[in-house]
Each structure stands twice: as C-alpha cells, then as structure tokens.
Amino acid sequence: MENTNEIICKDLSLKETAKFLKKHDNFVILTHASPDGDTLGAGYALFYGLKEIGKIAAVICADVIPKKYGYFVHETDNVDSSKATIIAVDVATKALLGSLSEEFGDNVDLCIDHHISNSRYAKNLYLDAEASATCEIIYELLECMHVNINNNAAKAMYTGIATDTGCFKYSNVTAKTHIIASKLYEYDIDAATINKIMFDTKSRKLLELERMVLDTAEYHFDNKCILLSVTAEMQEKTGCSGSDLEGIAVISRSVEGVLAGISIKQTGDNEYKISLRTYPPLNASEICKMIGGGGHNSAAGATVHGTLEEVKAMVLDAVKKNMEESDARVSSSK
C-alpha cells in the first residue's frame, strides 16, 4: 500500500548493481531509523568502498548513531542531496527511514536489502533474502566491483554480519556467511573486541535493571509463555533507556520450554512497546499483526496503548489465539 506514487521498482542483479554504482559519482546513503549494526555496517562499508574509487558520498541516519559503533563510524562527505544518487541500505520500507522518509522516501534510486518483506519503494532494488545481513551483500558487491576493502570497511561489514546473526548463532547463517567472515579476518579487524562491544558489554546500570526485570517474570499457558515488564519507574531508577533495553527480549527468548517470550517496555503514559520472540509453531509476525504491529516470523513488535494490565491482557490474548490456531493446524494435518 506504500507505493502511492506507483514507483515501478526494477530488480537488479549483483552485476547491474555494481555497474549502477560505478556509473554515478555523488551519493547519499540512507540507513534506517533506530540504526543497528547491519544498516550502519552496510552504509559505512559502502561509503568506504566508494571512496576507494574516488566517489563522493555521505551516510545519513534519522537518529543519533550510538557511540559504540565509533570504531568504524567516521565523518563522511558533504553532499548536495538534490544532485546526488540516493541509496538506501537495509531499509525494508519507506517508513523505516524515520524522519528522513518525507525528504527521501519517494526518491530512493537504489535500495540494497536482505528483507524478504521489502516493500519495493525504490526505483531500483537489489534484494537477496538469502543473505544473513545486508553487509553480506555489500561484501559481495565490493568484490564484484573489484574495489579495495580497507580496514574500516571490513570492521563495518563484520559488525553487520555479527549483529544480524547473533554472532553466527541464528538460522539465517549459511556456509557463505562463514566464508565471508573468514575473508574479513584477513583485514586485521580484531573481531573479538568488536564482539565484546556488541555482545558482551553490559553496564552496571543494565545489570541492575535486569535484576529488577527478572522480578517481574510471569509465566503463562503452561509455562510456554514468559512475560517480562520494564516500567518507566525502573528505567528512571537505573538510568537505562532506549537501546539499553534491547537485551531484555533476548532473556525472554532464552527460557527453556518457552515458545513465546514477551517483553513489555513502557515508552510513555499508557504507551508500551512490545517485543515478541517466538519459536514454531507460534508466529511472532502473526501475533503482532493482531495488535497493530509486525515483523519477522520469529521476532516482531508493536506499540500498544493502555495501562500495563490492559496491554498485558491484549498481547496474551493474541498469543493465546495464535496457540489455538497452531494447535488447530497441527490437528487438521493429522
């Protein structure tokens, strides 16, 4: 429904994408809002690659880039966006551009992405839904362009691949993912330090928050569902906010026997953000759709209004429905 301008989106091959980039000289590279390791890794690796062949490029993001990415995020060029070629990396829909959507949403010349759900809002699209991360695609693209990969580009791409795969843990990893990782090790990337920053660094305040959150644990539906809550009060007391809270969803998905891990985070007066992690036969995307959100089959989210108790009831009801539906599917296939 998003393409109200009826942009005709052309699918490019990897070679055509490489050609496209070589043909143009000035670029604005857009990353998605609430930036993560993959969108930033892809944006900056592409930037460093384009610089190696004499192009001018800027990387921009609607939101502030977290400091922890500072080991590969450096200043980019000043580019007049009205005369530049606009590229979006790892941005599945216009809306994910955040506040940049208004200016750029209908003017993206090329989108490079790995989300099967890409809404085809760009004029040209290189989509590889088999890639574990957009950074995996950027690596192949730079190789295809015979562009020198420098240390910054290698660190950026490793970061994107590591963060989108939970450090090679998830089912999106393929043999190719490991082959690309092995090649990135040749660029002196100090992957252990990157991984320490991305996965194994917890602030003392976050440790304190986790202790509080564990106190809120509720089990439902025969222990197949765990629900964790982060109230505004907890955030205030510990000083944790925003990206500090990403780890809570990870806790919810790791409890033995749990098929639905719900974390509810207060984001305003009577406003809560729900993060849901599921295992088959449950489907996080279907559940979150019922409460006005969306996402992937195993990880999805929604923003819901009401009191904490109302919000809990709403999401639990949606989980229950999905459980019943999947039970019905199992019975009917017997």
Add this chain to the structure above:
Amino acid sequence: MENTNEIICKDLSLKETAKFLKKHDNFVILTHASPDGDTLGAGYALFYGLKEIGKIAAVICADVIPKKYGYFVHETDNVDSSKATIIAVDVATKALLGSLSEEFGDNVDLCIDHHISNSRYAKNLYLDAEASATCEIIYELLECMHVNINNNAAKAMYTGIATDTGCFKYSNVTAKTHIIASKLYEYDIDAATINKIMFDTKSRKLLELERMVLDTAEYHFDNKCILLSVTAEMQEKTGCSGSDLEGIAVISRSVEGVLAGISIKQTGDNEYKISLRTYPPLNASEICKMIGGGGHNSAAGATVHGTLEEVKAMVLDAVKKNMEESDARVSSSK
C-alpha cells in the same frame, strides 16, 4: 612436575597422527572430567570417524555427560581397555581425567589437544595451540585421513568449535575457524538448533538463581573487578548445580569497565570453586596460580578452602597483586 614416571612425550605432526590412528584398531577415547562441548565433540567426532573406517572404539568420561549433548552423544563400542590404544582429547593434564586418571593417566598413547599448557603426560602428542578448539584439529585430522564425515561427526565438531569460541565471539577464532564452520554447514547440522541448546537455553530455575546472584554483586578496585557469589543455599533453593552454574562466569566478564570478573561457587563445607575471567593487562592464569589453580590467560580457575569471606579475601588479594604487577610493567616500559 606431573610426569613422575618420566614419560618421554613425542610430538607428532598431523600426518603422523593420522598414520598412528590408521595403524591401530581398538581405541579407548578419553574426555576430560566435567565434560564440555569441545572434549565431547572431539571424542565423539573421532569415534564416528574411526567407525567409518572399520575401527572399534569407546568414548569414556569420568563424569556423567549432560543430556543436552544428546544430539550427537550415542552409544559407543565395548572395548577391552587393557588391549586398546588409549587416546585423550582436549585433556591438558592427567588430573583433568578426574577419576579416570588413576587407571589411564600414565597409559595415554596419544593426546590430541589445543591447550598450550598441555603437561605432556602422554606418549605421543599432537598439539596445535593455534586451534580455537580441539574439534578444529579433529576436523583437519579426519580430512587428512580421508575419512568420511557423517552428520553426527559434523554436529559434534560444530558443537566443540562453537562452545570453545563462545559462538565465534572470542579471540581464539581465526579465519580457519570460520572456514571449517562453513564446511560443517554442508552436513545438514542445523547449527541454529545446536546454538539454541548451547547458548540460548536457560532453565527457569537458572533465571531465578541469576536473580539471586545479581544481588551478591560486589565491585572492587575502582569498579575494575566484580565479584559474584553462589552459595550452597542458593543452589539448594533453586535446584541449580554443576554445569547449570557455568553462565555465572559469563555475567562477571560482561560488565562494562571490568577487567577481572570473579565468580565464587560453593562446592562443599568451606570449599569454593573460583572462576576468573580477565582482560589485559590482567592475567587470569597468573592470578589463579597464586591461589593454587591455573588455566588460560583470559579464563582460569581454582578450588580454594576457607569461609566465603576468607576465600573472597584470598582471590581479591591475588587480583590486586596482578593489578600492581601489570601497573609496574606498564610504568617500566614507559
């Protein structure tokens, strides 16, 4: 000091190790006590490889093998150990054989290991201290022997590599580690499920224990050191024991700014097992040596006797000494 029998330990090359295995027909494969993914993965992968070429082999361990390894741990052969060739995998010292040490400690014909600290107790040794895991060596060995790798062997080796590297997170990972992982993906191993079992499954009782342990957090030396305690009472209350507690050390190493993460686990009346994780310039191995233990530079342990308060004082004193020594090293090199 361990080689009281003055066994002359011969270093083998990979090819010689392959030849050695082909030459013999009956094997007992020893894994270390308190078995982990690498010793079990190596033992069972070697077993499956030897079976593929018609050999008879048993895999044995002093301790019960945790159920979670059940996807590659299956029954092995009955072997008369008095007539068999004795192999130890991932076993750095005789003592690590646990209760098997008495029977086999002085009779190990071949040790295959990646610990630089290997005490050379076996008659023959293939040591590759650059390997991230003994399973990395076993993969190369099976390849060198031109032995068919079956699905069980692949799952076993992937498990060892993943568990010894924190799922490709740590500094022991090399380009070769990722190349071997990419090859193991060809054997339909379902790595995501393995990783879920190894890294992302926490029992409800463990979640409860973690909440209690977080309450014990003490910070020392300008917050460069965190100390977590697990008392016998906590273990009793939650029903957590043994391998359930491995994750506590991981918490201690992940706190921002911490160079020494100490976890102290009660193992008996006035008996405590210390797990230490450090970052440079601190050295876990040096610290644990001071209190009668040992290990790697970044991960080491010791068993210490006394009251909890005495044990805490002892380990904190050792950490303090190492901090002062490393400060002195830094100053003298200026």
